[in-house]
Amino acid sequence: MPTPGADVPCREGDPTYDVRWPWNAAAPTRPAPPGLTCVFRVRDEARNLPWVLPPVLAAVDHVVLVDNRSGDGTAELGRRVAAEAGASDRYTALEYPFEVSRAGHDHLFTPPDSVHSLTHFYNWSFSHVRTSYSMKWDGDMVLTPEGVSVLRDLSWQLPGSGAVVLVPRHPLTVVDETEAWIDLRSRFLEPWIYPMGPEFTFVKAFEWEVREFPATSERIVAPEGLCVELKWLDTDEFAHWAEVEALEQRRVRRKQREREVVTALREGRGAEVADLHRIVAPPGVHVVDHVVDTWLPQARRPLVGRPGRRDG
Amino acid sequence: MLVLGAEGSGGDALAGTLRTLGMRVPQRGADPAAPGEVPRWVADLHDELLQRCNVDADDARPSAWFDTGRLAHLEPLRVRVHRWLEERFVADGPELVLRDPRLAWFLGVWRSAALRCDADLSCVTVLRHPAASVAPVGGADHDADDVPVVAGWVNAQLHAERATRGSARGFVRHDDLLADWTVPVAGLGTALGLRAVQEAGANDIRAVHTYLRGDVPTAGRAWDDVDLPAGLRDLADRTWDALGELVETPDDARVLARLDGVRADYTTTYDQAAALARSSSRAAHRAGLVTLPTPERAVVERGADRVPHSVRAAVPAGLRRRLRRVLDRPGSD
Numbered sequence: 001m002p003t004p005g006a007d008v009p010c011r012e013g014d015p016t017y018d019v020r021w022p023w024n025a026a027a028p029t030r031p032a033p034p035g036l037t038c039v040f041r042v043r044d045e046a047r048n049l050p051w052v053l054p055p056v057l058a059a060v061d062h063v064v065l066v067d068n069r070s071g072d073g074t075a076e077l078g079r080r081v082a083a084e085a086g087a088s089d090r091y092t093a094l095e096y097p098f099e100v101s102r103a104g105h106d107h108l109f110t111p112p113d114s115v116h117s118l119t120h121f122y123n124w125s126f127s128h129v130r131t132s133y134s135m136k137w138d139g140d141m142v143l144t145p146e147g148v149s150v151l152r153d154l155s156w157q158l159p160g161s162g163a164v165v166l167v168p169r170h171p172l173t174v175v176d177e178t179e180a181w182i183d184l185r186s187r188f189l190e191p192w193i194y195p196m197g198p199e200f201t202f203v204k205a206f207e208w209e210v211r212e213f214p215a216t217s218e219r220i221v222a223p224e225g226l227c228v229e230l231k232w233l234d235t236d237e238f239a240h241w242a243e244v245e246a247l248e249q250r251r252v253r254r255k256q257r258e259r260e261v262v263t264a265l266r267e268g269r270g271a272e273v274a275d276l277h278r279i280v281a282p283p284g285v286h287v288v289d290h291v292v293d294t295w296l297p298q299a300r301r302p303l304v305g306r307p308g309r310r311d312g
Numbered sequence: 313m314l315v316l317g318a319e320g321s322g323g324d325a326l327a328g329t330l331r332t333l334g335m336r337v338p339q340r341g342a343d344p345a346a347p348g349e350v351p352r353w354v355a356d357l358h359d360e361l362l363q364r365c366n367v368d369a370d371d372a373r374p375s376a377w378f379d380t381g382r383l384a385h386l387e388p389l390r391v392r393v394h395r396w397l398e399e400r401f402v403a404d405g406p407e408l409v410l411r412d413p414r415l416a417w418f419l420g421v422w423r424s425a426a427l428r429c430d431a432d433l434s435c436v437t438v439l440r441h442p443a444a445s446v447a448p449v450g451g452a453d454h455d456a457d458d459v460p461v462v463a464g465w466v467n468a469q470l471h472a473e474r475a476t477r478g479s480a481r482g483f484v485r486h487d488d489l490l491a492d493w494t495v496p497v498a499g500l501g502t503a504l505g506l507r508a509v510q511e512a513g514a515n516d517i518r519a520v521h522t523y524l525r526g527d528v529p530t531a532g533r534a535w536d537d538v539d540l541p542a543g544l545r546d547l548a549d550r551t552w553d554a555l556g557e558l559v560e561t562p563d564d565a566r567v568l569a570r571l572d573g574v575r576a577d578y579t580t581t582y583d584q585a586a587a588l589a590r591s592s593s594r595a596a597h598r599a600g601l602v603t604l605p606t607p608e609r610a611v612v613e614r615g616a617d618r619v620p621h622s623v624r625a626a627v628p629a630g631l632r633r634r635l636r637r638v639l640d641r642p643g644s645d
Contacts, residue, residue, distance in 0.1 A: 034576070058478070146427050149478075150385070153420045156474050157381035160374070160579070223387045223424075297428050301391045 008123055010115045017098070017115050019123045022130055023197060032196055034159035035061035035131035036151065041096070041121060045139030046072040048230050049081055051288055055143035057087040059151035060135065066094045066125045074139075092128060096121060103208045112204040119209040122202040132159045135193045136211070140230040141169060144292045147226030154193065163218040165193035170303065171258060172228040172291055173265055178280055180287040182295075183261055184304050185275040187224060188254055224303045225296045230288065231258070233265055275304075313504065314422060315349075315411040316472050317438035318370070318445060318465060320530045322486035324348040326438050327411035328527070329489075329497060332520045334508035335409040338400035349411040353396060358414040361389075369414050370464035373586075374579040377417075377471045384420035394425040401429055407508050416472035423479065434504045435476040439555050440486040442466070442548050444532035458538050462548050463582070469551050470575045473558070477568070480504055483558045486529070493524060496559075503562075543581055550574045 006018030022032060038060045045052070057063055063082070067075040075093055082091035100121050101110040112119040126134055133155070143151065147167075154165060168187035174180045194200045194211060202209045264273045271278065281290035296303075313330070317323035327349035331337045338351050362369060365379040383389060400408060415422065419435070426433040442465040446458045482503055484496040494517075501509025540548070551574055557567045586593070624632075 146424050149420065149423045149427065152478050153381055153384065153475065156471075157378045161378045163378075163382075220382060220385055222385050223390055297430070301387055 007127075008113060008120065010120060010124075011111060011113045012115050014115065017096070017120075017124055019120070019127045021127055021198070021201075032130060032132040034133075034156065036133045036135055036155035036158065036193070037062040037064060037129040037131045038135045038137050039063075039125050039129060040065045040137055040139050041068060041125050042066070042070065042074055042078075042139035043068045044070045044072045044074060046070070046074045046077045047232065048140045048142075049074065049077050051142045051230070051292070052137075052139055053078060053081045054085050055145075055148045056137060056151075057082060057085045057090070059143060059148040060155055061131055062090045062092070062129075063087070064092045064094065064125065064128050066096050066121075066128075068096045068098075068100060068121070094125070094128060096124065107204075107208055108206055117204070117209075119202050119204045122209050122211075126196075126202070129196055132196055133193060134196050137192065138229065141227050142230060142288065142292055143227050144225060144296050146223075146297060150222055150226055158193070158195075161218065162195055162214075163220050164191045164195075164213050165220045165222055166190060167192045167222045167226060168224045168304070169227050169229045170225070170296075171231055171261070172288070173231040173233055173261060174287060175233050175265065177286050178283075180279050180281075180291060181261070181265060181270050182228065182277050182279060182291065183257070183275065184277060185257060186254075187304050188229075189221065191219070224301065225299065228288075228291060228296070231262065233262065313407075313409045313506070314415050314419070314433065314435045315409060315438065316416050316435055316476070317413065318440065318468060319413040320444060321413075321440040322438040322484075322489050322529065323411055323413065324350075325486075325489060325524060325527045325529075326436065326484060326497075327409050328523055329493060329520050330409045330506070330508065332523050333497075333512045333516050335407045335506070336400075336404040337409055337411070338404050349409075351410070351412075354410060354412050354415075357393070358412055358418065361418060362414065367417065368464075369417075370461070370468065372460055372463035372467045372582065374467060374471070374575075374582055376467070377475075380417040381420060384418065384424070390421060390424045390428075393421050394428045397422075397425040397431075398429050401431065407506065416468065416475055419472075419475045432480065432505075434480040434482070436482045436484060436500060436504075437472060437476065437555075438484050438486055438489070439469075439552075439559070441532070441535065441552060443535040443538060444486075444530065446533050446538050448531045448533055459540060459544065462538070462540055462544060466544070466547050466551050466578055467582075469555060470571060470578060473555060473571055474575065477563070481562050483555060483562055485556065485559055488559075489524075490529065493520065547574060547578050547581065551578075 006015065007021045007024055008019035009015075010017050010019075038056050040052075040063070042049075042065060053063070053065075065075075065078045067078070075095065079088070079091070079093055082088050098115040098121075100118055101107045101116050103118065107118055110117045114120060115124075122136075126136075135151070158165070166189050168189055171183040171188070172180050173183070191211070191213070194213060199214050200211060202211050204210075261270075261273060261276060264270055264276070270276055279287060279291055279295055281287040313335070315323045315327045315330075317326075327337060331349065337349055338353075358369075361380070361383055365376075365383055367373075367376045367379050397408075410422070423433055442462050445465050446461050480503075482500050484500065488496045497509060497520075500506060538545075550570070554567050554570045554574065557564060561567070627635075
């Protein structure tokens with residue numbers, strides 16, 4: 001039985017997991033202080049967090065990490081990384097214990113106010129933000145130093161503007177510690193940074209959730225080369241998808257490209273895929289560090305979309 | 313190193329000091345017409361960018377920082393500044409000092425260029441009391457001008473401080489530079505690892521003394537003589553006091569929290585003042601509109617419209633429809 005009084009009571013009736021928006025709370029949490037909070041919803045990201053979390057902690061005012069049934073110690077590792085960065089007071093660790101429907105067919109038939117819905121999961125996670133701006137971020141996205149610089153500026157420039165920010169990302173498939181392939185086929189542009197407020201909540205879409213925002217919101221596109229999305233060739237990147245084949249093509253072009261890349265790399269055909277670039281790290285440097293700290297900062301711009309002008 | 317600080321704050325004097333000690337001011341030698349220590353290319357770039365985003369160099373609007381920050385996301389601009397900076401490192405050497413009062417508006421672009429050059433970026437802000445920014449006694453009727461000048465100073469100082477957090481940085485009082493420049497400059501050399509300062513020889517030091525003797529600071533007015541609304545004076549005082557504490561400890565968390573509070577209060581004060589003066593700004597906007605030349609006919613005539621109606625009417629209706637289909641144009645008779 002849903003709990004009365006909550007902004008979005010969950011249909012399972014567990015008040016801990018009702019959504020209570022900060023803008024409806026009593027003072028002194030209103031108005032939200034200016035600043036940017038990054039929200040992670042993660043499962044089994046222990047492998048990536050040591051690369052992902054430190055630059056984000058350096059860039060934003062606060063981090064909320066919501067662990068969803070990880071079995072690899074993600075939550076503990078996140079706390080440790082935040083402590084090592086001296087940022088425990090800017091780090092909120094939460095647990096979301098419910099099985100969440102996979103993107104695609106399962107999601108479509110899950111009611112949006114169920115604790116098993118991606119929509120409710122997102123709204124609940126973002127309801128813990130206390131700053132005026134929030135950023136959705138994935139547990140496999142690694143910021144470059146330039147990315148840290150840009151987000152750090154946005155964290156104080158955005159409040160009051162009402163703008164949303166789209167951040168290009170570059171999938172990086174890691175073969176081993178020295179070799180990786182970066183996909184510069186497209187910018188894979190999505191909005192990641194939004195104001196907090198009733199006009200910017202999550203609603204259900206067909207395959208996943210989407211975040212609403214007014215049509216009049218200014219859209220800022222961040223430069224390329226600010227972040228890579230880690231893919232590991234030895235893991236199944238499509239485990240969280242239901243029936244990839246059945247999804248409507250236009251909305252899943254990105255996923256199809258990912259599968260094309262992974263398949264080609266597993267078959268040793270990476271060099272045959274257009275706009276896929278092999279990167280080898282110098283001895284003693286992990287390839288992820290090499291890409292983030294050296295290769296991307298020095299790569300010739302534009303990174304994406306103009307063949308012949310890229311030399312890396 | 314980027315030297316920040318308002319015009320007349322002593323930023324030029326600090327940049328000139330560092331140049332005399334061996335750091336390089338890009339293009340200065342090749343550009344003798346450049347005023348002070350500001351390279352012409354940098355001055356022109358900042359002029360162009362401020363114009364593009366409709367921001368004044370001494371803009372008092374807190375929202376102006378969003379307007380200039382938005383430009384920093386343009387990749388062609390980042391590429392342009394990166395290329396210029398890389399060329400300067402090759403041509404001028406590894407320790408560069410850039411000075412322009414407008415630098416703070418575009419710090420994101422310069423930070424990006426430094427990262428792409430694999431250069432360490434540091435920012436030094438020269439602090440001079442806002443009383444030095446207002447017109448001296450005997451100038452034009454200054455009372456009405458003092459308010460926007462001091463508001464611009466507060467806006468610039470508070471947001472430049474916010475923009476430099478996370479970078480290696482230092483703060484220097486103009487008065488300390490005047491009293492004995494060796495103390496603050498030695499401190500910067502140690503804190504920011506400036507080789508030109510750490511390895512300066514006796515001749516370099518003597519040259520700085522000579523250089524600074526020729527630098528006569530502009531006069532301002534006694535702070536008590538500046539007629540300001542109490543709220544703005546309080547904001548300026550709180551800004552000055554807090555920034556002064558950063559000279560010793562540039563990243564003291566308690567001081568930064570105080571500055572966050574002052575910035576929020578300034579934004580509220582500005583928004584209230586702008587709301588109060590909205591009739592004036594609307595009237596100015598209307599007055600500006602009427603000075604624009606009458607626009608030419610905005611809609612380009614269709615080719616068919618140039619044919620007199622009597623001629624068009626003589627074309628049989630069926631042929632007209634076929635012609636429209638060929639031209640892929642919806643028709644109306």
